Amino acid sequence: MASEVLWFGIPRWIVVGLAIGFVASCAAACLFYVGTRWFPGTGGGSSTSSTGNERRTIEIREYLDAIDEAYAENHPVDGTSVEFYLPERDVAITFDPRTFYRLERGPTYPVLVEHELPGIHLGSRLPFETPEVDLGPDPEDRELRPYDEAFAVLGLPTGASESEIRQAYREKVKEAHPDHGGDEDEFRRVREAYTTAREAAAGETATPGEAAS
Structure with missing residues (x-):
């Protein structure tokens, strides 16, 4: 019976429970800190x-x-x-x-x-x-052409080359990917912009509604 009682008459199960709770709180705080540093949300x-x-x-x-x-x-x-x-x-x-x-x-x-x-x-x-x-x-005073909007989403000037479009897309899609703390709508918008910008670079003018497969 004495083995079940620790300092100042506190039962062992209370001490063990407090220790587990403290360790779990520290682990959760560390995970939250790492998550906000590595995968910041878009808000x-x-x-x-x-x-x-x-x-x-x-x-x-x-x-x-x-x-x-x-x-x-x-x-x-x-x-x-x-x-x-x-x-x-x-x-x-x-x-x-x-x-x-x-x-x-x-x-x-x-x-x-x-x-x-x-x-x-x-x-x-x-x-x-x-x-x-x-x-x-x-x-x-002007309306953006469909591919102007696409190049703007990728952070590129209108008329950028296909290699520049691919590079910008790789960077943007990493930021917007939901698995990296991004937003699903933004991720879809980047993919659609990539499709439209590539078609514009190839001499075509696609509509913003066309999505990348």
Whole structure:
């Protein structure tokens, strides 16, 4: 009977139960930490936000190419990362307000690009004179062609090569795959975009409803 009682008269089964509970809680916490680090979830509304960022990135890239301005994408500046950095001007272009306000205190000139701002209008916010360029109709006044949308989903400029499409698809599909914490709708959208972009690269114009098999 004495063997069933441990310190301070506490029964052995209570001590064993507490120990098992503690070990199980630590294991669950470790699994949760590893899961959030390796397979971060996308959260609600991520598809819309992701598509908006992809379109802005493509439009800004096209604009900077048109004005012949050197740039680097996803560049580190003052301990953070910005979508575009102009090394010859020390100008950082970001989509994140927190990054913008942080960079305002440093020597780099930050430019905040909101979701609604078409890339063609970036010139009015840059701290230097830019030439006038014609990139076609304002994106707000035109409807995207089916394959324009597909290239935007893959984060590519319209007219990218088949090898570029395949590479972008491999990267995007890993992020969107449900087994890696992605979203089923986003995964399907990436596959459909891949099919449409490949057909566009081959000289065809498929509709967004056509899915990859």
